[in-house]
Amino acid sequence: MDLKNNLQQLKDHVSQQIHDAKKIDQVEKIRVNLLGKKGELTKLLKGLKDLPNEQKPVIGKLANQIRLMLEKSIEDKKKDLNEAFFEKRMDSEKIDVTLPGRRPEIGTKHILQQIQDQIEDHFISQGYEVKYGKEIESDEYNFERMNLPKDHPARDMQDTFYITKNILLRTQTSAMQARSMDQHDFTKGPLKMISPGQVYRRDNDDATHSHQFHQVEGLVVGKNVSLADLKGTLQSLTDELFGKGHAMRLRQSYFPFTEPSIEVDISWNLVDENTAPEDIDWIEVLGAGMVHPNVLRMSHLDPNKYSGFAFGLGPDRFAMIKYGIDDIRNFYFDDIRFLKQFKQVGE
Numbered sequence: 570m571d572l573k574n575n576l577q578q579l580k581d582h583v584s585q586q587i588h589d590a591k592k593i594d595q596v597e598k599i600r601v602n603l604l605g606k607k608g609e610l611t612k613l614l615k616g617l618k619d620l621p622n623e624q625k626p627v628i629g630k631l632a633n634q635i636r637l638m639l640e641k642s643i644e645d646k647k648k649d650l651n652e653a654f655f656e657k658r659m660d661s662e663k664i665d666v667t668l669p670g671r672r673p674e675i676g677t678k679h680i681l682q683q684i685q686d687q688i689e690d691h692f693i694s695q696g697y698e699v700k701y702g703k704e705i706e707s708d709e710y711n712f713e714r715m716n717l718p719k720d721h722p723a724r725d726m727q728d729t730f731y732i733t734k735n736i737l738l739r740t741q742t743s744a745m746q747a748r749s750m751d752q753h754d755f756t757k758g759p760l761k762m763i764s765p766g767q768v769y770r771r772d773n774d775d776a777t778h779s780h781q782f783h784q785v786e787g788l789v790v791g792k793n794v795s796l797a798d799l800k801g802t803l804q805s806l807t808d809e810l811f812g813k814g815h816a817m818r819l820r821q822s823y824f825p826f827t828e829p830s831i832e833v834d835i836s837w838n839l840v841d842e843n844t845a846p847e848d849i850d851w852i853e854v855l856g857a858g859m860v861h862p863n864v865l866r867m868s869h870l871d872p873n874k875y876s877g878f879a880f881g882l883g884p885d886r887f888a889m890i891k892y893g894i895d896d897i898r899n900f901y902f903d904d905i906r907f908l909k910q911f912k913q914v915g916e
């Protein structure tokens with residue numbers, strides 16, 4: 570009868586333990602202590618063989634019932650604890666969908682890129698090709714083909730970094746003029762291209778100079794291209810970028826690759842036919858001219874049959890005028906407070 574009592578006691582004791590357990594690993598320990606190889610129940614059952622034969626099935630049956638019952642409460646307890654654990658976790662990780670969201674910060678296109686995009690869009694709409702040249706150029710295309718032979722004094726203003734004697738960081742996007750003429754099939758019609766990109770010069774940086782800046786080159790070559798075409802082209806560009814109402818003025822100038830050469834000013838203020846000339850604030854925006862016959866000849870074009878105009882503008886300068894920026898270095902300082910002011914519409 571001892572064994573029966575012991576079994577009952579074990580059952581009560583373990584049931585209490587299961588009831589009191591707070592964690593799953595505690596319950597697992599209880600299971601091992603009870604049913605493992607050296608477990609309490611296992612030990613008790615070893616006593617079965619010493620019982621009188623007629624008691625063996627009775628006690629055996631009882632022991633089996635107790636085992637099944639305890640196994641079940643262990644499983645149930647584990648399940649309960651598991652559920653409680655997840656419920657607690659769900660409660661603590663609850664998401665309040667009514668809270669205001671956190672917007673991801675989206676960057677802004679650099680202001681110079683925005684201006685370049687506007688210029689590109691304008692010219693694409695007029696049937697121009699956009700050609701991106703390379704920042705590393707040959708002396709031939711950067712200078713010689715632009716009518717600046719080796720000892721030309723105008724080279725002094727465009728000193729640059731030479732990688733070898735004939736390979737350099739380009740000083741002007743004009744280098745793309747000759748490359749475009751070389752590639753173009755003039756039997757199919759005129760060449761109309763712009764070429765935006767970065768250029769480099771040996772310069773001491775200050776409020777209006779940077780050793781690295783941007784240009785957009787423009788070139789139209791065909792039959793009967795005139796200075797009037799150039800003027801109309803530039804007027805429609807400035808109208809679009811700065812708005813209508815800014816006057817434009819052409820001044821005579823000098824560039825080795827154009828003849829005649831002009832510099833273009835636009836009025837800072839809005840003017841109409843009643844504005845007195847002395848009230849107009851002129852500001853220079855670009856250089857331009859009619860393509861020099863030497864440049865045409867070097868591209869195997871007969872200057873008696875073909876003519877063209879070219880212009881070179883600085884988007885840095887355009888942006889400074891458009892937004893009243895007084896120091897070119899702002900574009901290159903990467904100061905987020907400066908850059909953030911130029912969010913594009915829709916951003």
Ligand code: DAH
Nearest residue numbers: 741743856857858879880881
């Ligand atoms: N390449 C000139 C410069 O860097 C700018 C320029 C002037 C380009 C007149 C042109 C032009 O195409 O016709 O100063």
